[in-house]
Amino acid sequence: MMDWTDRHCRVFHRHLTRRARLYTEMLTTGAIIHGARDRLLGFSDIEHPVALQLGGSNPADLATSARIGEDFGYDEINLNVGCPSDRVQDGRFGACLMAEPDLVAEGVHAMKRAVSIPVTVKCRIGIDDQDPEAGLDTFARKVVVAGADMLIVHARKAWLQGLSPKENRDIPPLDYDRVYRLKSSLPDLPVIINGGIGSIAETKQHLAHVDGVMLGRAAYQEPWRLLKVDADLFGEASPHATMKLALEAMMPYIADQLAHGTRLHAITRHLVGAFHGVPGARAFRRHLAENGVKADAGIGVLRDAMALVDEPLMSPVAA
Numbered sequence: 001m002m003d004w005t006d007r008h009c010r011v012f013h014r015h016l017t018r019r020a021r022l023y024t025e026m027l028t029t030g031a032i033i034h035g036a037r038d039r040l041l042g043f044s045d046i047e048h049p050v051a052l053q054l055g056g057s058n059p060a061d062l063a064t065s066a067r068i069g070e071d072f073g074y075d076e077i078n079l080n081v082g083c084p085s086d087r088v089q090d091g092r093f094g095a096c097l098m099a100e101p102d103l104v105a106e107g108v109h110a111m112k113r114a115v116s117i118p119v120t121v122k123c124r125i126g127i128d129d130q131d132p133e134a135g136l137d138t139f140a141r142k143v144v145v146a147g148a149d150m151l152i153v154h155a156r157k158a159w160l161q162g163l164s165p166k167e168n169r170d171i172p173p174l175d176y177d178r179v180y181r182l183k184s185s186l187p188d189l190p191v192i193i194n195g196g197i198g199s200i201a202e203t204k205q206h207l208a209h210v211d212g213v214m215l216g217r218a219a220y221q222e223p224w225r226l227l228k229v230d231a232d233l234f235g236e237a238s239p240h241a242t243m244k245l246a247l248e249a250m251m252p253y254i255a256d257q258l259a260h261g262t263r264l265h266a267i268t269r270h271l272v273g274a275f276h277g278v279p280g281a282r283a284f285r286r287h288l289a290e291n292g293v294k295a296d297a298g299i300g301v302l303r304d305a306m307a308l309v310d311e312p313l314m315s316p317v318a319a
Contacts, residue, residue: 029056
Protein backbone atom coordinates (compact mmCIF):
# COMPACT_ATOMS: atom_id res chain seq x y z
CA MET A 1 0.00 0.00 0.00
CA MET A 2 2.21 2.72 -1.39
CA ASP A 3 2.29 5.90 0.71
CA TRP A 4 0.11 4.26 3.38
CA THR A 5 1.84 1.60 5.44
CA ASP A 6 4.95 3.55 6.37
CA ARG A 7 6.88 3.02 9.61
CA HIS A 8 4.53 5.24 11.66
CA CYS A 9 1.48 3.36 10.45
CA ARG A 10 3.12 0.03 11.25
CA VAL A 11 4.05 1.08 14.80
CA PHE A 12 0.43 2.12 15.32
CA HIS A 13 -0.87 -1.20 14.03
CA ARG A 14 1.59 -3.14 16.16
CA HIS A 15 0.10 -1.53 19.25
CA LEU A 16 -3.21 -3.07 18.20
CA THR A 17 -2.00 -6.62 17.52
CA ARG A 18 1.12 -8.51 18.51
CA ARG A 19 0.52 -11.44 16.17
CA ALA A 20 -0.41 -10.03 12.76
CA ARG A 21 2.47 -9.79 10.29
CA LEU A 22 3.02 -6.26 9.02
CA TYR A 23 4.12 -5.33 5.50
CA THR A 24 5.90 -2.23 4.33
CA GLU A 25 4.62 -0.14 1.49
CA MET A 26 6.06 -1.34 -1.81
CA LEU A 27 9.58 0.01 -2.32
CA THR A 28 11.30 -0.21 -5.68
CA THR A 29 14.66 -1.86 -6.06
CA GLY A 30 16.01 1.35 -7.57
CA ALA A 31 15.02 3.37 -4.51
CA ILE A 32 16.55 0.83 -2.14
CA ILE A 33 19.82 0.48 -4.04
CA HIS A 34 20.33 4.16 -4.85
CA GLY A 35 18.15 6.03 -2.34
CA ALA A 36 18.34 7.08 1.29
CA ARG A 37 18.20 3.64 2.87
CA ASP A 38 17.85 4.68 6.50
CA ARG A 39 14.84 6.83 5.65
CA LEU A 40 13.26 4.23 3.38
CA LEU A 41 14.02 1.06 5.30
CA GLY A 42 14.47 2.09 8.91
CA PHE A 43 11.91 0.69 11.30
CA SER A 44 11.31 0.18 15.01
CA ASP A 45 12.03 -3.13 16.73
CA ILE A 46 8.44 -3.16 17.96
CA GLU A 47 7.25 -3.82 14.39
CA HIS A 48 8.45 -7.45 14.25
CA PRO A 49 7.35 -9.57 12.54
CA VAL A 50 7.58 -7.23 9.55
CA ALA A 51 8.08 -7.94 5.85
CA LEU A 52 9.76 -5.75 3.25
CA GLN A 53 7.74 -5.55 0.05
CA LEU A 54 9.75 -5.01 -3.13
CA GLY A 55 8.82 -3.79 -6.58
CA GLY A 56 11.16 -4.71 -9.38
CA SER A 57 11.92 -7.16 -12.19
CA ASN A 58 15.69 -7.33 -12.57
CA PRO A 59 16.86 -10.50 -10.74
CA ALA A 60 20.22 -9.03 -9.77
CA ASP A 61 18.61 -5.87 -8.38
CA LEU A 62 16.02 -7.93 -6.52
CA ALA A 63 18.76 -10.03 -4.96
CA THR A 64 20.71 -6.95 -3.91
CA SER A 65 17.60 -5.30 -2.45
CA ALA A 66 16.60 -8.47 -0.62
CA ARG A 67 20.06 -8.74 0.92
CA ILE A 68 19.88 -5.09 2.03
CA GLY A 69 16.46 -5.77 3.56
CA GLU A 70 17.74 -8.78 5.45
CA ASP A 71 20.69 -6.76 6.74
CA PHE A 72 18.23 -4.14 8.04
CA GLY A 73 16.51 -6.88 10.03
CA TYR A 74 13.32 -7.60 8.08
CA ASP A 75 11.69 -10.99 8.68
CA GLU A 76 10.51 -11.62 5.12
CA ILE A 77 11.06 -10.33 1.60
CA ASN A 78 7.88 -10.04 -0.45
CA LEU A 79 7.83 -9.43 -4.20
CA ASN A 80 4.78 -7.46 -5.33
CA VAL A 81 3.38 -8.81 -8.61
CA GLY A 82 -0.09 -7.42 -8.04
CA CYS A 83 0.00 -3.62 -8.04
CA PRO A 84 -1.77 -2.17 -11.14
CA SER A 85 -0.47 1.40 -10.83
CA ASP A 86 0.51 3.14 -14.09
CA ARG A 87 3.90 4.15 -12.70
CA VAL A 88 4.45 0.54 -11.67
CA GLN A 89 3.74 -0.70 -15.20
CA ASP A 90 6.06 1.90 -16.68
CA GLY A 91 8.84 0.52 -14.49
CA ARG A 92 8.11 -3.08 -15.49
CA PHE A 93 7.07 -4.29 -12.09
CA GLY A 94 3.82 -4.97 -10.28
CA ALA A 95 0.88 -6.76 -11.89
CA CYS A 96 2.23 -6.55 -15.45
CA LEU A 97 4.80 -9.18 -14.43
CA MET A 98 2.07 -11.81 -14.23
CA ALA A 99 2.53 -11.99 -18.00
CA GLU A 100 6.18 -12.92 -17.41
CA PRO A 101 6.20 -15.81 -14.93
CA ASP A 102 9.64 -16.98 -16.01
CA LEU A 103 11.14 -13.59 -15.20
CA VAL A 104 9.39 -13.55 -11.81
CA ALA A 105 10.74 -17.04 -11.14
CA GLU A 106 14.25 -15.83 -11.97
CA GLY A 107 13.83 -13.01 -9.48
CA VAL A 108 12.58 -15.35 -6.76
CA HIS A 109 15.47 -17.73 -7.38
CA ALA A 110 17.98 -14.87 -7.18
CA MET A 111 16.51 -13.61 -3.91
CA LYS A 112 16.44 -17.09 -2.38
CA ARG A 113 20.14 -17.44 -3.11
CA ALA A 114 20.84 -14.03 -1.58
CA VAL A 115 19.01 -14.30 1.77
CA SER A 116 18.18 -16.79 4.48
CA ILE A 117 14.78 -15.33 5.41
CA PRO A 118 11.53 -16.32 3.62
CA VAL A 119 10.92 -14.97 0.12
CA THR A 120 7.24 -14.63 -0.79
CA VAL A 121 5.21 -13.38 -3.75
CA LYS A 122 2.01 -11.31 -3.82
CA CYS A 123 0.01 -11.55 -7.05
CA ARG A 124 -3.44 -11.29 -8.62
CA ILE A 125 -5.43 -14.21 -10.02
CA GLY A 126 -4.59 -12.85 -13.47
CA ILE A 127 -4.43 -9.79 -15.68
CA ASP A 128 -6.49 -8.57 -18.62
CA ASP A 129 -7.51 -11.49 -20.88
CA GLN A 130 -5.50 -14.15 -19.08
CA ASP A 131 -7.35 -17.33 -18.18
CA PRO A 132 -7.25 -17.25 -14.36
CA GLU A 133 -7.35 -21.05 -14.20
CA ALA A 134 -4.40 -21.97 -16.38
CA GLY A 135 -2.59 -18.66 -15.96
CA LEU A 136 -2.54 -18.62 -12.17
CA ASP A 137 -1.57 -22.28 -11.95
CA THR A 138 1.33 -21.77 -14.35
CA PHE A 139 2.50 -18.66 -12.55
CA ALA A 140 2.24 -20.25 -9.10
CA ARG A 141 4.04 -23.45 -10.01
CA LYS A 142 6.94 -21.60 -11.61
CA VAL A 143 7.57 -19.34 -8.65
CA VAL A 144 7.21 -22.27 -6.25
CA VAL A 145 9.79 -24.29 -8.18
CA ALA A 146 12.02 -21.20 -8.01
CA GLY A 147 11.77 -21.32 -4.22
CA ALA A 148 8.88 -19.05 -3.16
CA ASP A 149 7.98 -19.81 0.45
CA MET A 150 4.42 -18.45 0.28
CA LEU A 151 1.90 -16.92 -2.13
CA ILE A 152 -0.38 -14.03 -1.24
CA VAL A 153 -3.17 -13.85 -3.81
CA HIS A 154 -5.46 -10.88 -4.36
CA ALA A 155 -8.62 -12.61 -5.53
CA ARG A 156 -9.27 -10.20 -8.42
CA LYS A 157 -7.88 -9.81 -11.88
CA ALA A 158 -6.01 -6.60 -12.62
CA TRP A 159 -7.20 -4.95 -15.84
CA LEU A 160 -4.15 -3.00 -16.93
CA GLN A 161 -5.88 -1.86 -20.08
CA GLY A 162 -9.02 0.18 -19.44
CA LEU A 163 -9.20 0.51 -15.65
CA SER A 164 -7.47 2.94 -13.33
CA PRO A 165 -5.60 1.67 -10.26
CA LYS A 166 -8.53 2.82 -8.09
CA GLU A 167 -11.03 0.99 -10.30
CA ASN A 168 -8.86 -2.11 -10.15
CA ARG A 169 -9.44 -2.26 -6.41
CA ASP A 170 -13.21 -2.55 -6.80
CA ILE A 171 -14.51 -3.27 -10.31
CA PRO A 172 -12.99 -6.65 -11.25
CA PRO A 173 -15.13 -9.24 -9.45
CA LEU A 174 -13.72 -11.10 -6.49
CA ASP A 175 -13.19 -14.83 -7.02
CA TYR A 176 -12.29 -16.34 -3.67
CA ASP A 177 -13.03 -19.83 -4.92
CA ARG A 178 -10.17 -19.51 -7.41
CA VAL A 179 -7.75 -18.93 -4.54
CA TYR A 180 -9.23 -21.88 -2.65
CA ARG A 181 -8.63 -24.10 -5.69
CA LEU A 182 -5.05 -22.90 -5.90
CA LYS A 183 -4.52 -23.91 -2.28
CA SER A 184 -6.06 -27.32 -2.95
CA SER A 185 -3.68 -27.85 -5.87
CA LEU A 186 -0.65 -26.82 -3.78
CA PRO A 187 -1.42 -28.30 -0.36
CA ASP A 188 2.13 -27.95 0.97
CA LEU A 189 2.47 -24.26 0.07
CA PRO A 190 1.15 -21.57 2.43
CA VAL A 191 -1.46 -19.57 0.51
CA ILE A 192 -2.76 -16.25 1.87
CA ILE A 193 -5.93 -14.68 0.51
CA ASN A 194 -6.40 -10.94 -0.02
CA GLY A 195 -8.98 -8.60 -1.51
CA GLY A 196 -12.21 -7.08 -0.21
CA ILE A 197 -12.01 -8.73 3.21
CA GLY A 198 -13.34 -6.32 5.78
CA SER A 199 -13.84 -8.07 9.11
CA ILE A 200 -12.52 -10.68 11.50
CA ALA A 201 -15.69 -12.70 10.92
CA GLU A 202 -14.93 -12.88 7.18
CA THR A 203 -11.33 -13.75 8.00
CA LYS A 204 -12.45 -16.78 9.99
CA GLN A 205 -14.53 -18.01 7.05
CA HIS A 206 -11.56 -17.82 4.69
CA LEU A 207 -9.29 -19.61 7.13
CA ALA A 208 -11.36 -22.74 6.59
CA HIS A 209 -9.87 -22.85 3.06
CA VAL A 210 -6.47 -21.10 3.11
CA ASP A 211 -3.58 -20.58 5.48
CA GLY A 212 -3.92 -16.90 6.15
CA VAL A 213 -5.72 -13.66 5.34
CA MET A 214 -4.23 -10.29 4.40
CA LEU A 215 -6.18 -7.16 5.29
CA GLY A 216 -5.31 -4.00 3.40
CA ARG A 217 -7.74 -1.11 3.23
CA ALA A 218 -9.89 -2.48 6.05
CA ALA A 219 -6.91 -2.52 8.41
CA TYR A 220 -5.88 0.99 7.40
CA GLN A 221 -9.25 2.71 7.21
CA GLU A 222 -10.79 0.92 10.19
CA PRO A 223 -7.78 0.04 12.38
CA TRP A 224 -9.97 -0.56 15.43
CA ARG A 225 -10.71 -3.97 13.92
CA LEU A 226 -7.14 -5.01 14.69
CA LEU A 227 -7.81 -4.76 18.43
CA LYS A 228 -9.59 -8.13 18.23
CA VAL A 229 -7.13 -10.02 16.04
CA ASP A 230 -5.04 -11.59 18.81
CA ALA A 231 -8.01 -12.62 20.93
CA ASP A 232 -10.31 -13.85 18.17
CA LEU A 233 -7.76 -15.51 15.86
CA PHE A 234 -4.92 -16.56 18.16
CA GLY A 235 -6.65 -17.03 21.50
CA GLU A 236 -4.29 -14.57 23.16
CA ALA A 237 -4.82 -11.36 25.06
CA SER A 238 -4.90 -8.22 22.95
CA PRO A 239 -2.10 -5.70 23.60
CA HIS A 240 -4.66 -3.13 24.73
CA ALA A 241 -8.35 -3.32 25.58
CA THR A 242 -9.23 -0.01 23.95
CA MET A 243 -7.97 2.28 21.24
CA LYS A 244 -7.26 5.03 23.77
CA LEU A 245 -4.96 2.71 25.70
CA ALA A 246 -3.18 1.76 22.48
CA LEU A 247 -2.63 5.41 21.59
CA GLU A 248 -1.40 6.16 25.10
CA ALA A 249 1.14 3.37 24.68
CA MET A 250 2.30 5.05 21.46
CA MET A 251 3.04 8.38 23.13
CA PRO A 252 6.74 7.66 23.89
CA TYR A 253 7.29 6.71 20.25
CA ILE A 254 5.53 9.85 19.04
CA ALA A 255 7.49 12.05 21.44
CA ASP A 256 10.75 10.52 20.24
CA GLN A 257 9.83 11.03 16.59
CA LEU A 258 8.88 14.67 17.20
CA ALA A 259 12.18 15.22 18.97
CA HIS A 260 13.98 13.97 15.86
CA GLY A 261 12.15 16.35 13.52
CA THR A 262 9.13 14.32 12.41
CA ARG A 263 5.98 16.39 11.89
CA LEU A 264 3.02 15.30 14.01
CA HIS A 265 0.81 15.02 10.94
CA ALA A 266 3.14 12.38 9.47
CA ILE A 267 2.00 10.15 12.33
CA THR A 268 -1.55 11.27 13.04
CA ARG A 269 -2.60 10.98 9.40
CA HIS A 270 -2.70 7.22 10.05
CA LEU A 271 -4.98 7.61 13.07
CA VAL A 272 -8.06 9.22 11.52
CA GLY A 273 -9.96 5.92 11.50
CA ALA A 274 -8.95 4.95 15.02
CA PHE A 275 -12.39 5.48 16.52
CA HIS A 276 -15.48 4.17 14.83
CA GLY A 277 -19.09 4.28 15.92
CA VAL A 278 -18.26 5.97 19.22
CA PRO A 279 -19.27 9.42 20.43
CA GLY A 280 -16.70 12.04 19.55
CA ALA A 281 -15.09 10.23 16.62
CA ARG A 282 -15.91 13.05 14.22
CA ALA A 283 -14.61 15.68 16.63
CA PHE A 284 -11.40 13.63 17.00
CA ARG A 285 -10.86 13.62 13.24
CA ARG A 286 -11.67 17.31 12.89
CA HIS A 287 -9.28 18.31 15.67
CA LEU A 288 -6.43 16.37 14.10
CA ALA A 289 -7.22 17.74 10.64
CA GLU A 290 -7.24 21.33 11.84
CA ASN A 291 -4.40 21.25 14.33
CA GLY A 292 -2.18 18.26 13.56
CA VAL A 293 -0.94 19.83 10.33
CA LYS A 294 0.48 22.94 12.00
CA ALA A 295 4.25 23.25 11.92
CA ASP A 296 4.49 23.51 15.70
CA ALA A 297 1.95 20.76 16.46
CA GLY A 298 3.00 18.73 19.46
CA ILE A 299 1.82 15.66 21.29
CA GLY A 300 -0.76 17.75 23.12
CA VAL A 301 -2.77 18.01 19.91
CA LEU A 302 -3.31 14.25 19.91
CA ARG A 303 -4.13 14.20 23.61
CA ASP A 304 -6.69 16.97 23.14
CA ALA A 305 -8.25 15.08 20.22
CA MET A 306 -8.46 11.88 22.29
CA ALA A 307 -10.20 13.78 25.09
CA LEU A 308 -13.07 14.49 22.69
CA VAL A 309 -13.84 10.75 22.35
CA ASP A 310 -16.07 8.88 24.78
CA GLU A 311 -14.81 5.39 24.10
CA PRO A 312 -16.51 2.37 25.69
CA LEU A 313 -14.46 -0.65 26.79
CA MET A 314 -15.11 -2.39 23.48
CA SER A 315 -16.14 -1.03 20.11
CA PRO A 316 -19.92 -1.13 19.61
CA VAL A 317 -19.43 -2.39 16.07
CA ALA A 318 -18.53 -6.06 15.57
CA ALA A 319 -15.11 -6.65 14.09
